[in-house]
Amino acid sequence: MNIIVTGTRGIPNIMGGVETHCEELFPRIAAHGVNVTVIRRKSYTHDNLKEWKGVNLIDLETPKKKSFEAIIHTFKAIIKAKSLGADIIHIHAIGPALLTPLARLLGMKVVFTHHGPDYDRDKWGKTAKFMLKLGERMGTTFANEVIVISNVINDILIRKYNRRDCHLVYNGVPKPEICEFPEYFEELGIEKGNYVLGMCRFVPEKNLHHLVEAFSKINHGNCKLVVAGDTDFEDDYSRNLKKMAKENGVILTGFIKGKKLHSLLSNAKCFVLPSSHEGLPIALLEAMSYNLRVLVSDIPANMEVGLNKDSYFKVGDVSELSNKLEDIILSPYSTVKYDMSKYNWDEIAKQVLDIYKSL
Structure with a gap:
């Protein structure tokens, strides 16, 4: 089986939820003897790797333009996939899925993973939102198989397109690497x-400004707020967020791994x-x-993750976030044991492999 993957900026060590998903999933699929190639956007890579953990890597030049790079890269990746004799092209996210019909016309089977309704993201204008909605429609309508990462997304595709045969395959999480780094x-x-x-990208829909504001309002003693992450495209939001964080003593680590x-x-x-x-947040x-x-x-x-009610606050309600955050900060340190069994990447890889085999 020859699987070509597009719709991701690339792997490894590239910021983003889809990127983390692909970084965990495809080496595990390759370990089952499947020939997997991830086509990366060259402007995001910081290495000259041709292979990583059994996954082939191909870099294609793509203009680093927020509104165009994904679709241009996907077009070039689909043409490349055809030349490589792909049996299946696996397209991630609704923007790249706009070109699903092209891949089908070229004779390839398509698996489309819907990671979330990106048209709800605050960063997109009207034209971009329209194209993302069209991408969702094209992927859902023309892909041979559709994977959704949450029941929320599955319900959207049933309601909007009456597609009732989607595969629910959750995001996963690797085993924790407990460590100290004094x-x-x-x-x-x-x-x-x-x-x-x-811990997330610095984009408006993550509402990190609400976290900084909430933290600044409470009695946090000598407790600190640490935010890990950065932005792909520096804009007014990310600049203002960093300024706001600095003014309130927030510690920004930048993008970190390992x-x-x-x-x-x-x-x-x-x-x-x-x-x-969110689609199903890997960071959570x-x-x-x-x-x-x-x-x-x-x-x-x-x-959908099913936490206890005290772990939730009304989205956008900075006062409720402040109050709950202060309660945690002023209480003794404690941990919580969660059932993580359905987020096992090894089992998730087997589920995706079964979908490939069905084609």
Whole structure:
């Protein structure tokens, strides 16, 4: 079986939920003896790798333009996939899915993974939102098989397009790598068990400005707020967020992976995700895998995880977020044990492999 993957910026160590999903999934599928190639956007790669953990990597030049790069890259990737003799092209996200009919016309089978209704993201204008909705329609209508990462998305596709045969395959989370990194904590100026962790891209729908505002309003003593992440495209929102964070003593780590990230996840007092839009947030699943207390907005994707009611606050309600955050900060350090069995990447890889085999 020859599988070509597009719709992701690339792997490994590239920021983004789809990128993390692909980084975990495709080496596991390759380990089953499947020939897997991920086509990357060259402007995001920081290496000259041709292969990683059994996955072939091909870089294609793509203009780094927010509104055009995904569709241009996908077009070039589909043409490349045809030349490589792909049996199946696996397209991730609704923007790239706009070109699903092209892949079908060229004789390839298509698997489309819907990671969330990106047209709800605040960063897109009217034209982009229209094209994303059209991409969702093209992917859902013309893909041979459709994967959804949550029941919320499945319900959308049934309601809007009457597609009732989608495969529910959750995002996963790897086993936690519990570790200490005192030198890094000293560099950041934080203490083990005495900081709040946020972790995501700096885009409006993540509502990090609400987290910073909520933290600034409360009695947090010497507890710190640490935010891990950055933005792909520096804009007014990300610049204002960084300015706001600096003015309120928030610690920004930038985009981090590996031991630095694992140490922050191992020792945080709680994890906060105030998003107004998610598919099924890998960052939340990661925090849960480290047994962290979590505080998240009550959007459908977060509610689907099934946390206790005290772990949710009304999306956009900074006062409720402040009050719940203060309660956690002033209470003794504690952990929570979650059932993570349905988020096992090895089992998820088998589910996706079965979908490939069915084609």
